Amino acid sequence: MTRTVIVDIRGNSFPEQTIEPDTYVVWRNLDPVPHTVETDPESSYYFNVGPLPTGEISSPVWFSREGKFEYVCRFHHEMTGEVTVAAGAHAEALPMPAHSGHDGLAHFHGFITGGRSGSRLYMSHTPVIADDRHRYQVILRGSFADPKHAAIYEALRSTSYGSGKTQIFHDHLALPDIGAGKIALLAEASVQYYPLDHPGGIEIPGLEEKIPVKIDKILHFHQFDPDASYPVGLQYLVYGDDLDVFIDHHIIGAPSFHSVAKLSGQPDFWTPDNFDGTSSILIPEKRIVDVSPKVLRRVAFVDNSYHLAWLPPSGAYRQPPPDPLIRRDGTAPQYDVLVAGTRPSHIVVERFIHFDVALLNNRVVIT
Numbered sequence: 001m002t003r004t005v006i007v008d009i010r011g012n013s014f015p016e017q018t019i020e021p022d023t024y025v026v027w028r029n030l031d032p033v034p035h036t037v038e039t040d041p042e043s044s045y046y047f048n049v050g051p052l053p054t055g056e057i058s059s060p061v062w063f064s065r066e067g068k069f070e071y072v073c074r075f076h077h078e079m080t081g082e083v084t085v086a087a088g089a090h091a092e093a094l095p096m097p098a099h100s101g102h103d104g105l106a107h108f109h110g111f112i113t114g115g116r117s118g119s120r121l122y123m124s125h126t127p128v129i130a131d132d133r134h135r136y137q138v139i140l141r142g143s144f145a146d147p148k149h150a151a152i153y154e155a156l157r158s159t160s161y162g163s164g165k166t167q168i169f170h171d172h173l174a175l176p177d178i179g180a181g182k183i184a185l186l187a188e189a190s191v192q193y194y195p196l197d198h199p200g201g202i203e204i205p206g207l208e209e210k211i212p213v214k215i216d217k218i219l220h221f222h223q224f225d226p227d228a229s230y231p232v233g234l235q236y237l238v239y240g241d242d243l244d245v246f247i248d249h250h251i252i253g254a255p256s257f258h259s260v261a262k263l264s265g266q267p268d269f270w271t272p273d274n275f276d277g278t279s280s281i282l283i284p285e286k287r288i289v290d291v292s293p294k295v296l297r298r299v300a301f302v303d304n305s306y307h308l309a310w311l312p313p314s315g316a317y318r319q320p321p322p323d324p325l326i327r328r329d330g331t332a333p334q335y336d337v338l339v340a341g342t343r344p345s346h347i348v349v350e351r352f353i354h355f356d357v358a359l360l361n362n363r364v365v366i367t
Contacts, residue, residue: 059107284338
């Protein structure tokens with residue numbers, strides 16, 4: 001059976017890895033700086049997974065024959081690694097699950113996780129517009145299958161870290177299989193959290209690998225249309241329960257941004273009837289306008305300090321701006337909204353949990 005091995009990059013170092021033939025290898029960057037994983041272009045077994053920003057997991061590389069395969073980081077020439085492929089090797093590996101119909105879309109996926117209870121996790125998929133394996137906005141409600149794992153998670157949530165960013169990673173699967181109900185268990189998950197002194201994320205002790213997480217309910221699932229038109233105003237999806245209510249920016253068209261925030265209490269429109277799905281709200285005072293100049297493929301304008309670009313020329317990358325719902329004058333992030341596009345209401349953001357422009361737009365953003 002084809003298997004997958006995770007190689008963690010730590011301390012500007014590649015660990016040596018020994019695997020059996022017919023094994024996939026993926027690299028996970030746990031350093032605070034980007035790395036590449038590539039062989040010499042003249043190599044007889046060439047591979048190049050491209051640059052890996054902090055916390056990112058590479059595309060898989062398949063090793064089909066025995067031998068020793070050296071690789072380097074282009075950014076740090078002293079960093080070298082080696083994969084040894086030998087019959088009978090006993091590497092720690094994860095089985096590659098076979099999900100009928102969408103094997104070509106299988107990949108590693110991350111989910112931003114909210115909720116204080118290990119039996120009620122709210123999981124928002126981290127999407128990528130330019131990669132059809134990740135071109136989905138997915139919000140799930142799940143739970144840890146093992147009570148001891150739920151207890152570890154709840155202990156973290158009960159500390160001063162509270163509702164900070166936590167992320168669940170899972171091995172190869174195809175998101176359409178989740179949408180079709182064919183996958184009800186993330187059997188080989190790992191969990192990380194993101195304290196201020198470790199912005200790249202660190203593993204939660206006891207939840208490092210092979211953690212089963214059940215999918216209890218699909219709250220939202222849609223595939224992006226990069227050429228779709230934006231609505232008038234920023235549109236968000238609201239989800240949660242009576243304890244925690246979250247909003248995700250509803251990703252429509254390209255370029256766009258992915259954000260997850262926790263609201264302060266329950267808005268007046270949030271009732272138990274909403275707990276098994278999502279509600280749509282519109283923030284009229286904020287909007288994305290597609291200006292599409294000829295120089296760049298697609299450009300969008302949010303406000304005077306905030307511009308998005310999808311696939312501009314190489315080298316245009318800069319650090320992204322903060323979440324557009326953060327008030328530039330430092331006042332509380334509260335907004336008048338329209339529920340389902342018509343009913344007036346009001347929201348107050350308690351905490352901004354996750355914000356991404358670069359990964360969603362193929363790691364490219366200008367400000």
